[in-house]
Amino acid sequence: NAGVTQTPKFQVLKTGQSMTLQCAQDMNHEYMSWYRQDPGMGLRLIHYSVGAGITDQGEVPNGYNVSRSTTEDFPLRLLSAAPSQTSVYFCASSYSGQGVRTQYFGPGTRLLVL
Amino acid sequence: AQSVAQPEDQVNVAEGNPLTVKCTYSVSGNPYLFWYVQYPNRGLQFLLKYITGDNLVKGSYGFEAEFNKSQTSFHLKKPSALVSDSALYFCAVRDVSSASKIIFGSGTRLSIRP
Numbered sequence: 001n002a003g004v005t006q007t008p009k010f011q012v013l014k015t016g017q018s019m020t021l022q023c024a025q026d027m028n029h030e031y032m033s034w035y036r037q038d039p040g041m042g043l044r045l046i047h048y049s050v051g052a053g054i055t056d057q058g059e060v061p062n063g064y065n066v067s068r069s070t071t072e073d074f075p076l077r078l079l080s081a082a083p084s085q086t087s088v089y090f091c092a093s094s095y096s097g098q099g100v101r102t103q104y105f106g107p108g109t110r111l112l113v114l
Numbered sequence: 115a116q117s118v119a120q121p122e123d124q125v126n127v128a129e130g131n132p133l134t135v136k137c138t139y140s141v142s143g144n145p146y147l148f149w150y151v152q153y154p155n156r157g158l159q160f161l162l163k164y165i166t167g168d169n170l171v172k173g174s175y176g177f178e179a180e181f182n183k184s185q186t187s188f189h190l191k192k193p194s195a196l197v198s199d200s201a202l203y204f205c206a207v208r209d210v211s212s213a214s215k216i217i218f219g220s221g222t223r224l225s226i227r228p
Contacts, residue, residue: 042220105157
């Protein structure tokens with residue numbers, strides 16, 4: 001298993017540009033999520049999905065869109081990038097349902113918005 | 115609302131000495147707690163979790179955590195630190211609204227000097 005994969009690893013954008021961060025997992029996990037990591041603030045949840053066709057907002061959703069057309073993929077879209085979106089972005093996945101689930105993280109995408 | 119607090123931004127320990135990384139939590143109901151580690155330029159890796167039962171939880175790489183209900187703490191410990199333990203450590207708690215959704219603390223940077 002490749003686990004959770006993210007592309008690209010690093011990206012530079014100009015203010016106002018759009019882009020999509022890709023995330024895929026091959027573990028048949030129902031739950032997928034996107035976090036951003038900023039110094040001193042830990043990881044903050046952007047959006048999450050409990051299954052194909054179902055998405056919901058997390059703590060900091062503004063400026064980001066997601067969709068979940070398949071179980072495997074959960075892309076994060078920045079429609080009009082802003083310098084405040086400079087961050088490291090992590091995708092994670094886990095099984096859903098009852099119990100306490102361990103999340104598996106991708107290697108991250110480092111985004112710089114100029 | 116659920117939350118975790120990591121009061122120390124950085125912890126410095128000499129190799130071979132015991133280490134403790136502190137975490138306190140605030141939850142309604144039973145707490146489900148996690149520790150994750152992040153090595154440089156990598157995603158987060160699961161270390162251990164507390165669900166119920168024994169207050170001392172053993173995890174990966176020789177780490178353990180002690181759950182203390184009266185002090186609402188879940189401190190991470192290791193009897194003898196290694197230089198390779200140097201990393202960023204996150205405490206997390208499961209959100210009551212979802213078995214998969216978890217809330218992270220701000221992180222503690224652990225530095226082990228030779």
